[in-house]
Amino acid sequence: MSGMPKVAVLMSVYKNDQISWLNQALDSIACQSYGSENIRLYLAVDGQVGNDLEDVLALRKNEIHKLVRNNVNRGLSKTLNLLIDSLEDEVLAFRMDADDVCMPDRFEIQAKFLLENRNIGIVGSGCTEIDENGVALRERTYPEHASEIEKFACKANPMLHPSMCYRCDLFDEGLRYPANYRLSQDWALVFEAIRRGIVLHNIPKSLINWRLSSDFFARRSIERSWQEFIIGMGGIYKIRRISWRYIYPFARLAFRLLPTPVAKFVYGSQLRKSFLK
Structure with missing residues (x-):
């Protein structure tokens, strides 16, 4: 798509990630209707990994805009913050996990939404839960509007982490993943965003296949x-x-x-x- 701003994708991989799932995730990024020329993949390797994963990174090096490595596993929060700190002039940043699959129009839909709704700071979406073989299990939706999201946040995470897309100027204002949490850091970030007055929204459509392993x-x-x-x-x-x-x-x-x-x-x-x- 011509005339669209550059966007970043933030992805972290580590030693236990399955190669076939990682390739599916990367394929789904490469096939976005938003246009590969507008997408920059920021990929972090969190700790030492096996030769098979290194082979994938070498084979697909032209798809990776910037590669960041941790000598030891530092956890997702700190690793994502390293990627955020390495961003350049992108307008938006998409989260993506190494075992999930984006719908082909995910980036286009979420980018257009944020460009047309300047008051929204972060947008997520619904998902299709899939099993290890990619078989659809169920559809999941999340509260759509900011007031509903804030209310729901007290019960559970109101946004699916790998479906989230951020305005990069939020990072310029200091928003980061809470580094004191190695787990469920996405929920903690949502609370912090609400505290800061950032308006959140979920598109009521499945834009990602979210994998539930056995x-x-x-x-x-x-x-x-x-x-x-x-x-x-x-x-x-x-x-x-x-x-x-x-x-x-x-x-x-x-x-x-x-x-x-x-x-x-x-x-x-x-x-x-x-x-x-």
């Missing part, structure tokens, strides 16, 4: 559960101060500590949907 629920460790609890409690205090909504982090913590089979059942059940209304 160990998705097993990876819900006690550490992650506790960190989500701390983020939820601290975030509610940031945007609400005194509120009855502190009940939500406690309920979320209880859910996270359920046995994996029970958590998997509840995740797709009407009970969870009712809780998140």
Whole structure:
């Protein structure tokens, strides 16, 4: 697309990323209707990786605008902040995970939305959850408007992290991922954005295939559960101060500590949907 501003894509990879999924993610970026000439991929390698991943990076080096390496694994927050610090003159920055797949018109839709709605600072979208083989499981939508997003944030993350697109001038104003969180840093960033008065929006359309691996629920460790609890409690205090909504982090913590089979059942059940209304 001619006449469109340059945009950045922020992606981090590490040793456990699957090569086939990474290639699918990179292919989906290369095939964007927004035009590859307008897209700059900022890719970080977080720690030491295997030869197979290095081979992919070498093979696709012409698709990578800037490559950043950490000698040791520093975690997603610090690594994304390094990428943000290395941005050039891009107007927008898209998040993308190494195992997800963008719809071909994702960048075009989100870029046009932000260019036409100057009051919006960050825009996300709905998604299609897929399994390890790319089979669609369910559609997920998120609260659309800023007031709904702020209300929902007290219950759970109101935006899907890899679907988010930022105005780069927010980074110039100091917005960064909270470096003190190695997990669920995207939820903490949403709370900080709301505190700063940044207007958030979700496009009610699936613009990304979000992959749920078979160990998705097993990876819900006690550490992650506790960190989500701390983020939820601290975030509610940031945007609400005194509120009855502190009940939500406690309920979320209880859910996270359920046995994996029970958590998997509840995740797709009407009970969870009712809780998140």
